[in-house]
Amino acid sequence: MALHKRNTSSDTTPTAAITVVERKAAARLATILVRKAAMQAGTVQVISPNGEQVELPAALADVMFRAAEIVAEGKHVTVLADEELMSTQDAAELLGVSRQYLVRLIDRGEIPAEMVGTHRRVHAKDIKTFKEARDAARNSALDRLTALSEDLGGYDLEKVSNTGSHR
Known part of the structure:
Protein backbone atom coordinates (compact mmCIF):
# COMPACT_ATOMS: atom_id res chain seq x y z
CA MET A 1 0.00 0.00 0.00
CA GLU A 73 2.88 4.51 -11.61
CA GLY A 74 3.91 8.06 -10.70
CA LYS A 75 2.79 7.85 -7.09
CA HIS A 76 4.77 8.69 -3.96
CA VAL A 77 5.63 6.06 -1.36
CA THR A 78 6.41 6.14 2.33
CA VAL A 79 7.01 3.00 4.33
CA LEU A 80 5.39 2.75 7.75
CA ALA A 81 5.78 0.03 10.33
CA ASP A 82 2.50 -1.79 11.03
CA GLU A 83 2.76 -0.78 14.69
CA GLU A 84 3.35 2.91 13.97
CA LEU A 85 0.72 5.15 15.53
CA MET A 86 -0.80 7.78 13.28
CA SER A 87 -2.85 10.86 13.97
CA THR A 88 -6.46 10.84 12.80
CA GLN A 89 -5.55 13.50 10.22
CA ASP A 90 -2.76 11.40 8.70
CA ALA A 91 -4.96 8.28 8.71
CA ALA A 92 -7.82 10.20 7.08
CA GLU A 93 -5.50 11.47 4.35
CA LEU A 94 -4.32 7.91 3.74
CA LEU A 95 -7.92 6.74 3.31
CA GLY A 96 -8.97 9.78 1.29
CA VAL A 97 -11.69 10.77 3.76
CA SER A 98 -12.22 13.68 6.12
CA ARG A 99 -10.84 13.55 9.63
CA GLN A 100 -14.37 13.91 11.00
CA TYR A 101 -15.56 10.86 9.03
CA LEU A 102 -12.58 8.83 10.29
CA VAL A 103 -13.40 9.82 13.88
CA ARG A 104 -16.98 8.59 13.33
CA LEU A 105 -15.60 5.25 12.04
CA ILE A 106 -13.45 5.01 15.18
CA ASP A 107 -16.37 5.91 17.46
CA ARG A 108 -18.53 3.22 15.79
CA GLY A 109 -15.77 0.67 16.37
CA GLU A 110 -15.04 0.09 12.67
CA ILE A 111 -11.40 1.12 13.14
CA PRO A 112 -9.58 0.48 16.44
CA ALA A 113 -7.85 3.43 18.08
CA GLU A 114 -5.91 4.29 21.19
CA MET A 115 -6.16 7.42 23.26
CA VAL A 116 -2.85 9.21 23.77
CA GLY A 117 -3.71 11.96 26.19
CA THR A 118 -6.79 13.57 24.62
CA HIS A 119 -5.93 12.48 21.07
CA ARG A 120 -6.95 9.37 19.16
CA ARG A 121 -4.15 7.45 17.48
CA VAL A 122 -4.55 4.57 15.04
CA HIS A 123 -2.10 1.86 14.02
CA ALA A 124 -1.00 1.88 10.38
CA LYS A 125 -1.89 -1.83 10.12
CA ASP A 126 -5.49 -1.09 11.18
CA ILE A 127 -5.82 1.60 8.52
CA LYS A 128 -4.40 -0.81 5.94
CA THR A 129 -6.82 -3.55 7.03
CA PHE A 130 -9.80 -1.18 6.86
CA LYS A 131 -8.73 0.15 3.44
CA GLU A 132 -8.30 -3.36 2.02
CA ALA A 133 -11.75 -4.44 3.30
CA ARG A 134 -13.36 -1.23 2.01
CA ASP A 135 -11.71 -1.61 -1.40
CA ALA A 136 -12.69 -5.30 -1.62
CA ALA A 137 -16.32 -4.44 -0.83
CA ARG A 138 -16.24 -1.63 -3.40
CA ASN A 139 -14.76 -3.90 -6.08
CA SER A 140 -17.32 -6.61 -5.30
CA ALA A 141 -20.16 -4.11 -5.69
CA LEU A 142 -18.70 -2.88 -9.00
CA ASP A 143 -18.39 -6.47 -10.23
CA ARG A 144 -22.06 -7.12 -9.36
CA LEU A 145 -23.10 -3.89 -11.10
CA THR A 146 -21.10 -4.82 -14.20
CA ALA A 147 -22.62 -8.32 -14.26
CA LEU A 148 -26.12 -6.86 -13.91
CA SER A 149 -25.45 -4.38 -16.73
CA GLU A 150 -24.16 -7.21 -18.94
CA ASP A 151 -27.21 -9.37 -18.13
CA LEU A 152 -29.53 -6.51 -19.08
CA GLY A 153 -27.64 -5.81 -22.31
CA GLY A 154 -26.20 -2.53 -21.10
CA TYR A 155 -22.98 -3.14 -23.02
CA ASP A 156 -24.68 -4.25 -26.25
CA LEU A 157 -23.55 -1.64 -28.80
CA GLU A 158 -25.98 -2.80 -31.50
CA LYS A 159 -29.01 -1.98 -29.35
CA VAL A 160 -27.62 1.45 -28.51
CA SER A 161 -26.82 2.32 -32.15
CA ASN A 162 -30.20 0.99 -33.40
CA THR A 163 -32.11 3.26 -31.02
CA GLY A 164 -30.07 6.26 -32.04
CA SER A 165 -29.46 7.14 -28.40
CA HIS A 166 -25.69 7.02 -28.48
CA ARG A 167 -23.82 10.30 -28.24
Missing part, protein backbone atom coordinates in the same frame (compact mmCIF):
# COMPACT_ATOMS: atom_id res chain seq x y z
CA ALA A 2 1.26 3.42 -0.89
CA LEU A 3 1.56 5.51 2.19
CA HIS A 4 2.40 9.18 2.50
CA LYS A 5 3.36 10.63 5.83
CA ARG A 6 4.75 14.02 6.68
CA ASN A 7 8.21 14.03 8.20
CA THR A 8 7.57 17.01 10.43
CA SER A 9 4.50 18.87 11.54
CA SER A 10 5.74 22.00 9.72
CA ASP A 11 6.09 20.17 6.38
CA THR A 12 3.11 21.51 4.45
CA THR A 13 4.59 21.81 0.96
CA PRO A 14 3.34 19.27 -1.59
CA THR A 15 5.83 16.64 -2.71
CA ALA A 16 7.33 17.24 -6.15
CA ALA A 17 5.99 15.17 -9.03
CA ILE A 18 7.83 11.99 -9.91
CA THR A 19 9.74 12.50 -13.15
CA VAL A 20 9.57 10.25 -16.19
CA VAL A 21 13.20 9.22 -15.61
CA GLU A 22 12.38 8.18 -12.03
CA ARG A 23 9.29 6.28 -13.19
CA LYS A 24 11.29 4.40 -15.84
CA ALA A 25 14.02 3.53 -13.34
CA ALA A 26 11.41 2.28 -10.86
CA ALA A 27 9.73 0.17 -13.56
CA ARG A 28 13.10 -1.32 -14.50
CA LEU A 29 13.87 -2.10 -10.84
CA ALA A 30 10.46 -3.75 -10.39
CA THR A 31 11.11 -5.90 -13.46
CA ILE A 32 14.56 -6.91 -12.17
CA LEU A 33 13.18 -7.74 -8.71
CA VAL A 34 10.42 -9.91 -10.18
CA ARG A 35 12.88 -11.70 -12.47
CA LYS A 36 15.33 -12.27 -9.59
CA ALA A 37 12.60 -13.57 -7.30
CA ALA A 38 11.40 -16.00 -9.96
CA MET A 39 14.88 -17.25 -10.81
CA GLN A 40 16.51 -17.42 -7.38
CA ALA A 41 13.68 -17.72 -4.85
CA GLY A 42 13.88 -14.09 -3.76
CA THR A 43 17.66 -13.62 -3.57
CA VAL A 44 18.43 -9.98 -4.33
CA GLN A 45 21.78 -8.27 -3.85
CA VAL A 46 22.52 -4.58 -3.60
CA ILE A 47 26.01 -3.40 -4.51
CA SER A 48 27.25 -0.02 -3.29
CA PRO A 49 29.48 2.23 -5.45
CA ASN A 50 32.53 1.04 -3.45
CA GLY A 51 31.70 -2.63 -4.20
CA GLU A 52 30.16 -3.63 -0.86
CA GLN A 53 27.48 -6.28 -1.42
CA VAL A 54 24.42 -6.91 0.73
CA GLU A 55 21.96 -9.74 0.19
CA LEU A 56 18.42 -8.58 0.92
CA PRO A 57 15.99 -10.78 2.80
CA ALA A 58 12.85 -11.69 0.85
CA ALA A 59 10.66 -9.40 2.97
CA LEU A 60 12.80 -6.37 2.12
CA ALA A 61 12.96 -7.31 -1.55
CA ASP A 62 9.14 -7.52 -1.55
CA VAL A 63 8.89 -4.02 -0.05
CA MET A 64 11.33 -2.68 -2.64
CA PHE A 65 9.39 -4.37 -5.45
CA ARG A 66 6.06 -2.90 -4.29
CA ALA A 67 7.61 0.55 -3.80
CA ALA A 68 9.15 0.39 -7.28
CA GLU A 69 5.77 -0.57 -8.78
CA ILE A 70 4.08 2.38 -7.09
CA VAL A 71 6.77 4.89 -8.12
CA ALA A 72 6.58 3.54 -11.70
